[in-house]
Amino acid sequence: MTFWGLLRAVLRYWPIVVAGAVCTAAAGLAILSDEGVYSTRTEIVFLAPTSPSNPNALRTQSEDVIDMAGVVAKRLTGPGEVPKFAAPDVTLVGLGVRDGWSLRLPDTGGQWSSNFATQRLVLDIVGPTTEAVRERQDELLDRVQGELSALQSERGVADVNRITALAAPETTVIAHVGGSRPxxxxxxxxxxxxxxxxxxxxxxxxxxxxxxEQGSLLRHGEAAAPARSDRQRVRR
Structure with missing residues (x-):
């Protein structure tokens, strides 16, 4: 189709053009009014109890501590299956979530098996304002501490043998996330x-x-009419 043919088609179907222009303008206004979101990723490190043989809790790695971290996360998130992504550093913002939170034990395994090799939980929070994100962050950190304490109290673990949890300070920063408007x-x-x-x-x-198609039908009709007239004259 030539340029002038396209221009005539655009003028012929001007209601479609107007409707499309209105929808495009509405989408543009929505983009201009979007202020972005605020997000934070907090790492909650679970620490084994210290002892004379293990004075540095940060260096003590234990499967029991990893299991405890997983149980705490499950008690907060519920019994549903945790989605597994190709990369463990996927964020809620990257998934398109604009208001919500997730708490999970990082899984570094492949497609067919899981591998939980670190005794820390990753807490992702996304919200419309800094205050909303900080309030939810404080609430969830308190809930993690409460669930951890409740689990150990239910089993009668002595204070000296209790696992503790600590939020890494450098991971509690709340950042603004927004795209390029132009x-x-x-x-x-x-x-x-x-x-x-x-x-x-x-x-x-x-x-x-x-x-x-209409032109073809007309041509066929005009060609068939003389043929019928000739047959009628032959019969006479």
Whole structure:
């Protein structure tokens, strides 16, 4: 189709163009009004009880501590299956979540098996404001401490033998996450124009096909009419 043909098609189907332009403008306004989100990823390290033989709790690695961290996470998140991603550093923002939280034990295993090799939980929080994220962060950290204490109290663990949990201070920073508005607007405009032109071209091709079919039927009808007249004259 030539440029002038496309221009005539655009003018012919102007309601489609107007509707597409309104939708594109609405999407652009939504992008301009989007203030982004606030996110934080907090690491909660579980520490084994210290003893004369293990005075440094940070260096003590134990499967029991890892198991305890997993149980605490399960008690907070529920019995549902935890989604497994290709990379353990996937964030909620990367998944498209704009308001929510997740708590999980990092799984570094492959497709067919799991591998929990670190005694820490990863707490991801996303919210519309810094205050909302900080409030939820404090609440969830308190819940982790409460569940850990309750688990050990239920089993009568002495204070000296108790596992403790500590949030890594450098991971509690709340950051603003937002995209590039000029790029988002440019992509929205490109998609909107592309959708409008696609709709116009589809309708124009259907119109041309109908005209071609109608023209073919008329030509066949005109060719068949003289043939019938000739047969009638022969019979007479």
């Amino acid at each position: 790029r988002a607007l440019a992509m929205t405009l490109a998609l909107g124009v592309g959708a409008i032109l696609t709709g116009v071209l589809v309708l124009e091709r259907r119109r041309l096909r109908r005209e071609f």
